[in-house]
Amino acid sequence: MSALIQGYEVVIGFETHAQLSTHSKIFSRASTAFGAAPNTQACAVDLALPGTLPVMNLGAVQRAIEFGLAVGSHIAPRSVFARKNYFYPDLPKGYQISQYEIPVVQGGEVSFFLETGKGADATLEKKTVRLVRAHLEEDAGKSLHEDFVGQSGIDLNRAGTPLLEIVTEPDIRSSAEAVAYAKELHKIVTWIGICDGNMQEGSFRCDANVSVRKPGQPLGTRREIKNLNSFKFMQQAIDFEVRWQIEEIEDGRAIQQATVLFDPDTGETRAMRTKEDAADYRYFPDPDLPPLVVAPEWVQRVQQAMPELPRVMAARFVADYGLPEYDATTLTQSKAMAAYFEAAAQACGQAKLASNWIMGEVSRRLNASERPIEQAPVSAQTLAALIGRIADGTISNNAGKQVFDALWTGEGQDVDAVIAAKGLKQMNDTGALEKIIDTVIAANADNVAQFKAGKDKAFNALVGQVMKASQGKANPAQVNELLKKKLAG
Numbered sequence: 204m205s206a207l208i209q210g211y212e213v214v215i216g217f218e219t220h221a222q223l224s225t226h227s228k229i230f231s232r233a234s235t236a237f238g239a240a241p242n243t244q245a246c247a248v249d250l251a252l253p254g255t256l257p258v259m260n261l262g263a264v265q266r267a268i269e270f271g272l273a274v275g276s277h278i279a280p281r282s283v284f285a286r287k288n289y290f291y292p293d294l295p296k297g298y299q300i301s302q303y304e305i306p307v308v309q310g311g312e313v314s315f316f317l318e319t320g321k322g323a324d325a326t327l328e329k330k331t332v333r334l335v336r337a338h339l340e341e342d343a344g345k346s347l348h349e350d351f352v353g354q355s356g357i358d359l360n361r362a363g364t365p366l367l368e369i370v371t372e373p374d375i376r377s378s379a380e381a382v383a384y385a386k387e388l389h390k391i392v393t394w395i396g397i398c399d400g401n402m403q404e405g406s407f408r409c410d411a412n413v414s415v416r417k418p419g420q421p422l423g424t425r426r427e428i429k430n431l432n433s434f435k436f437m438q439q440a441i442d443f444e445v446r447w448q449i450e451e452i453e454d455g456r457a458i459q460q461a462t463v464l465f466d467p468d469t470g471e472t473r474a475m476r477t478k479e480d481a482a483d484y485r486y487f488p489d490p491d492l493p494p495l496v497v498a499p500e501w502v503q504r505v506q507q508a509m510p511e512l513p514r515v516m517a518a519r520f521v522a523d524y525g526l527p528e529y530d531a532t533t534l535t536q537s538k539a540m541a542a543y544f545e546a547a548a549q550a551c552g553q554a555k556l557a558s559n560w561i562m563g564e565v566s567r568r569l570n571a572s573e574r575p576i577e578q579a580p581v582s583a584q585t586l587a588a589l590i591g592r593i594a595d596g597t598i599s600n601n602a603g604k605q606v607f608d609a610l611w612t613g614e615g616q617d618v619d620a621v622i623a624a625k626g627l628k629q630m631n632d633t634g635a636l637e638k639i640i641d642t643v644i645a646a647n648a649d650n651v652a653q654f655k656a657g658k659d660k661a662f663n664a665l666v667g668q669v670m671k672a673s674q675g676k677a678n679p680a681q682v683n684e685l686l687k688k689k690l691a692g
Contacts, residue, residue: 208446208449211415211452212418213377213445214375214413215377215381216425217371217381217384218409223365225262226262228365230260231258233248239360242357242359245359257491266398269397271307273394279305280496282305285486286299286301287301288484294362300340302339306337306339307495313388313391314332316330317379331374332372332384334369334370338367339366341364343362344361345358378437378442378445381441392407403432407432412428425460428472439470447472462475510538513536513541526555537575543579546583550588551594565586568611580613581607585610588618596629596680598627599678602629606627609625630676636677636678637689642672643665643668647665655690662686665690666686
């Protein structure tokens with residue numbers, strides 16, 4: 204059961220537009236490159252000049268097939284393009300070519316982990332969001348308002364850019380779950396290379412259909428938050444919309460179906476227009492485009508050429524390296540991170556330690572410096588060498604963090620050289636440790652008596668004194684073992 208907000212259940216469905224990574228547009232040969240001067244990449248087909256006809260881009264269809272295979276969808280052997288009729292200044296034809304009744308990708312699912320709670324109360328729950336469909340369509344142009352006074356400009360460079368619209372069932376129950384789903388979807392489309400995932404440039408745009416209801420009641424009236432191009436804004440927008448809808452209902456007002464925009468400056472959503480339903484678009488099959496036929500042999504060829512998928516790689520990490528499922532899923536957030544882990548794990552032979560370091564210290568520093576793992580100052584091989592020195596008892600885990608800091612900041616480049624320079628080598632000499640332990644036992648008679656009386660905290664205090672006396676260089680495991688023997692004797 205999902206957590207309730209003021210007695211209401213949140214229901215969210217997603218529509219995501221992933222711009223496909225083709226060099227040309229979906230029905231013309233015009234370029235899809237980002238950043239060109241306005242209206243320099245819009246050809247006669249994009250401008251809908253009389254006598255022009257659309258021609259299907261083979262690469263766009265192939266990318267749709269790849270996505271369908273990645274999420275376990277059914278690839279329709281025959282799908283149909285339709286005209287979605289509506290007027291907008293940056294839609295030259297007066298309609299958008301899309302798919303309606305028979306999309307090329309049908310069904311499928313996206314699974315991910317959701318962390319709830321904090322600290323000791325934190326739990327991980329695996330969630331699965333069902334997909335309704337993923338269909339091919341063309342993008343519209345762009346209206347420009349900020350560069351003009353009292354008027355707007357139209358840039359048609361984006362008109363005709365190939366999109367894959369990915370639609371979910373209303374399976375999402377919180378803003379945190381929505382963000383986790385969007386991040387997982389983003390990972391999938393970038394991993395298989397069908398979309399560059401650049402949210403700032405509009406390559407990956409999410410629309411969230413948000414409604415609230417009392418548990419057990421029918422679905423409430425939804426409002427669609429358009430063009431969410433940041434995970435941070437996505438969570439803020441959904442949280443505000445949920446609160447707003449609950450307040451409206453509690454005040455006795457009905458929710459009106461609408462399309463809304465999120466204003467990051469105010470942190471609020473505002474209505475843009477009344478939301479249309481399918482009937483308002485007057486869909487009908489596009490007479491200029493024949494049905495799209497995808498032969499089984501084509502699907503098979505695409506499948507054979509696809510890279511190892513993140514969920515498949517995660518399963519392999521569990522099977523081959525003995526990692527927990529959560530670790531394996533986290534380490535396959537990107538191809539680069541997965542490759543970094545495999546290189547480190549194979550070099551040091553300590554897969555779980557490598558996973559802990561990458562998910563912990565490495566990721567923390569990457570996030571703090573806002574850089575990808577490809578730019579990590581510590582290579583996978585160097586990290587493996589550090590882990591090896593911790594595993595063989597040369598240094599403690601705490602000393603390892605000091606070494607890692609020196610490696611990361613460029614203070615040193617060789618693990619053993621840094622250990623020697625900083626004097627971090629762990630004391631493993633049994634005779635030397637026994638002398639320190641004897642001295643600590645003699646000086647802490649009270650703690651010794653308390654331990655023998657059954658108080659475990661007294662033992663920890665004695666260990667702390669030994670570590671202090673050794674200036675932190677004693678091997679903690681060895682200290683524990685020797686101290687217990689001495690106290691038992």
